[in-house]
Structures are given as C-alpha cells and as structure tokens.
Amino acid sequence: IENQVAYKHYIRALSHWPKDALRPDCQFQDVIRRRVDKRFFPVEGQKPADEKAELEQVNALYSLLGNRYVQKYRITGDLMKPQSNPTHYTDLIHELDAVPNRTWWGNMTNRWKGFLRFK
Template identity: 35%
Template sequence: MSKQTINRISHLLKHWPTDAVRPASVSVQTYLQSRLPSTQPQQQPSPKVEISEASLNALSSLLEDRYARRYPLPPKLRRPASNPDHYDNVVKEFEEAPGRDFWGRVGKRLRGLFRFT
C-alpha cells in the first residue's frame, strides 16, 4: 500500500464524524482501520484487502459534502407541507437515542403506541 493511500485513509479516519447510533463494528472508522497496515506483528498474517482509489475518492467527496453543495435540496423537499418538522424531529430523535436508558426507551415506545393528540 502506498504512503499516499495510507495518508488519505488516516485523514479520513481523523475527520470522519462518529455515528452514535450505529454499532462500532459496522462503522466507517472500523472499515478504514481494517484497511490500514498494522504496526504490530501478527501470529498469522491475514490477507489485507486493498481499498480502491475510487472508494477513497467517494469517501473524500462525502466528507467534503461535495454532493450536498452540488445538488442542494429544495426547501419544499426539506420541509414538506404535510409535516414541516418531520426531518428535524428525526434528527432530534437520533441525537437523543444513544443517551436514553432502559426506562426512557420503554416510555418512548409506550408514548408512540398510545398517541392521544
């Protein structure tokens, strides 16, 4: 693996935002970390799968929000007339979910089952 590829993967690892909802075993950081050469000697060398240049370019594009700037969402799509706060509520729920304890999850589920408004 070339030094430039290692530097690009390290840059992506350092700047990629963590996802509090997704398990660490399937995160982008874990995927990229598995593509870096290990510094400690292993008992059995496992075959390292190289990451393609196209994959690195795609991840860099996503990190820089290149597609969001090139193809911005129209306001009507972001805030539909039927429920203008829907996507804001989804984002708020994703931010609150990791910190919720067992009883908080049970209460949230019961409130979802029995909506009286």
C-alpha cells in the same frame, strides 16, 4: 509497500470521520479500515491493491467527508417540508440528537408511547 500513498490517505480520512453516536459498537471507520487492511496487506495468493483505483476510492471518501455533494446539490424549496407533515424532518433530527443521551427509562417510555397512541 508501493501503495503507501493511498494507504496513508485512507488512514488520514478515516481519522477525521465523525463517530456515530447511535451505533457505538459498529463505526463506519472501523469497517472501512478492515477493508483497507485486507486490500493493502493481502494474504499469499491474493493480488495487491491497484493504487490508481484505491486513490479514486480515497477521493470519494474525502468528498463525502467534506460534504462536497451537500454543497453542490443543495436542497431547495419545500422538499424538506412535505405538506402532509411539515415538521417531519425537524422532528426526526431532534429525535436522532436525543437518542444517544436517553436513559433506559426514557427508551422504555418512548416505546410505550409508540404502542399507546391517543388522540
């Protein structure tokens, strides 16, 4: 394969990609891997992948993997603490961390809490 360099970079970047605990049956790296395999191992009649364009795509993947944009464009001020609900984002992070470990009963309890809101 003439595009082996880009393919190896894709495989390396995807091997370092974190697993999604919320959707264990649909992982980002699996979706991208299928796309990469289609591009680098085309069926007859399909044109092969352009190595320069694929290397640019791999660079974008590496920049996401390394949190380059979070470091470059930091969120400052009160953007993460809206006046209407200052704890919204911290509550959201807490909930997202708790979901993968929650039992069936915990899911049902939370669902009913959403239906019945008492103040």
